[in-house]
Amino acid sequence: MDLKTILEKLVSGTITLKAAEKELRYDRIREIGNNIAKLDPSREARVGIPEVVLGSGKKYNDLLRIVNGILLDKDVVLVTKLSSLNLVKLRKAVGRKNLISESGVNSTSLLIFKSRYKLTNEGGKIGILCGGTSDIGIAEEARLMSRAMGCRTVLEYDVGIAGLHRTIKAVNKMIESDVHVIVVVAGMEGALASVVSSLVDVPVIGVPTTVGYGFGSMGFASLASMLQSCSLGLAVVNINNGTGGGAFAARVARCIYKS
Numbered sequence: 001m002d003l004k005t006i007l008e009k010l011v012s013g014t015i016t017l018k019a020a021e022k023e024l025r026y027d028r029i030r031e032i033g034n035n036i037a038k039l040d041p042s043r044e045a046r047v048g049i050p051e052v053v054l055g056s057g058k059k060y061n062d063l064l065r066i067v068n069g070i071l072l073d074k075d076v077v078l079v080t081k082l083s084s085l086n087l088v089k090l091r092k093a094v095g096r097k098n099l100i101s102e103s104g105v106n107s108t109s110l111l112i113f114k115s116r117y118k119l120t121n122e123g124g125k126i127g128i129l130c131g132g133t134s135d136i137g138i139a140e141e142a143r144l145m146s147r148a149m150g151c152r153t154v155l156e157y158d159v160g161i162a163g164l165h166r167t168i169k170a171v172n173k174m175i176e177s178d179v180h181v182i183v184v185v186a187g188m189e190g191a192l193a194s195v196v197s198s199l200v201d202v203p204v205i206g207v208p209t210t211v212g213y214g215f216g217s218m219g220f221a222s223l224a225s226m227l228q229s230c231s232l233g234l235a236v237v238n239i240n241n242g243t244g245g246g247a248f249a250a251r252v253a254r255c256i257y258k259s
Contacts, residue, residue, distance in 0.1 A: 004045060007020075036062050036065065037062070037065075037066045037069070039051065039069055039070055041073040044074070048149070048254070049247055049251075050076050050078065050148050050149065051070045051074060051076075052077075052079075052080060052145070052243060052247075053066055053070070053077060053078070053079045054080055054081055055079050055080055055081045055082035055083070055086060055087075056081040056082070056083070060085075060086050060089055060090070063090065064090065064093055067079060067090070067094070067112065071099070071112070071114070075113055075114045076148055077111075077112050077113075078110070078111050078112075078144055078145060078243070079110045079112065080108065080141055080242075080243050081108055082108045082109065082110060083108070084108075087103065087108060087110055090110055090112075091103070091110060094112050099112055099113065099114060100112070100113050101113075102144065102147075104136075104137075104140030104141075104144060105136050105137075105140055105157075106136045106137040106140065107137050107141065108137060108141075109140065109144050109243070111144045111147065111148055122150055122257070123146075123150035123151040123250055123253055123254045124151050124152070124180045124181075124250070124254050124256055124257035125152045125153070125154065125177065125178065125179045125180055125257075126142075126152070126153050126154070126179060126182070126246075126249045126250065126253050127153070127154045127155075127156070127174040127177065127181070127182040128142050128143055128146070128153055128154070128155050128182070128183045128185070129155075129156045129157070129159055129170055129171075129174070129182065129183070129185070129192065130156075130158070130160075130186065130192075131158075131159070131160035131161070131185065131186035131187060131188065131190075132158055132160050132186075132187070132188075132211065133157070134209075134211040135157075135185045135186060135187055135209050135211055136157050136158075137242075138185050138209050139157060139207075139242060140242070141242025141243045141245075141246060142183045142207065142242040142243070142246035142249065143246065144243075144246070145242070145243045145246030145247050145250065146183075146246045146249060146253075149246075149250035149251075149254070150254070151250045151253050151254070154173065154174060154177045154179055156170035156173055160186065160188075160192055161191050161192055161195055164195075167192065167196070168199075171196055171199050171200060174200065175200060179202060179253075180202060180252065180253040180256040181202055181203045181204070181205065181249045181253050181256070182200060182202060182203070182204045182205070182249075183204075183205045183207060183245045183246060184196050184197075184205070184207065185207040185242060185245070186206070186207075186209065186211075186226075187209035187210060187211025187212045187219060188211060188212045188221070188222060189216060189221055190206065190208050190221065190222025190223065190224075190225040190226045191225060193206035193225075193226045193229065193231075193236070194225070194226070194229040194230065195231075197231040197233050198231040203233060203235065203252055204235070205234075205235050205237065205245045205248055205249050206229075206234055206237070206245075207236075207237055207240075207241060207242055207244075207245040208222035208223040208225075208226055208236070208238075208239050208240075209222060209240055218239070219239035219240065223236070223238075223239050235248070
């Protein structure tokens with residue numbers, strides 16, 4: 001049981017104070033297998049961010065056990081950085097359990113939730129832009145994370161500064177849509193984040209990607225560019241960290257939306 005359920009049952013008299021105390025102690029950690037994983041069922045109640053599982057580096061069977069363990073307590077889980085094979089296998093496995101899954105364009109992430117779970121749109125509105133088609137997978141990470149946290153998203157992909165008229169049109173759409181915060185995903189020199197930040201009056205979060213080659217390969221050029229931006233109001237997360245960018249954006253959007 002999550003924290004809210006325990007408290008509701010305590011107030012209604014369904015469980016005793018001693019039972020609630022026991023549940024709260026247990027609720028701190030859920031162990032999976034023999035030192036495979038230690039889950040944090042209270043995370044969403046504590047910090048407002050649902051469970052996220054990093055898929056890379058995990059064996060499929062361990063991954064499936066972790067996802068199943070999370071869904072014992074929770075209605076939603078986001079799995080990121082999956083291999084193509086594990087994404088297909090996991091999607092089929094959760095489908096057999098009548099769970100709903102959502103991926104995205106060129107995405108390696110999978111949002112899994114129970115059919116009774118209603119993803120809300122009450123957490124504010126987030127704009128997500130990306131520089132080129134190769135950046136879409138990371139942008140979709142941010143979208144799925146934002147969705148898991150109850151935010152609406154406004155999307156504009158392939159709007160990099162190589163065709164500045166595309167960028168301006170996309171920024172105008174964000175302004176007209178009254179987004180509370182904007183996530184900008186870009187590789188190469190990462191200049192898109194600076195341009196967007198110079199044109200809007202809302203917080204901008206830059207997500208550098210590994211799209212690039214030569215001296216700018218592995219995302220170092222785009223990360224350095226965003227960190228050294230002359231445009232104020234721009235925050236930056238790690239290379240390819242669409243999930244982190246989406247989580248931070250959702251936190252900002254929810255604070256503004258509730259105020």
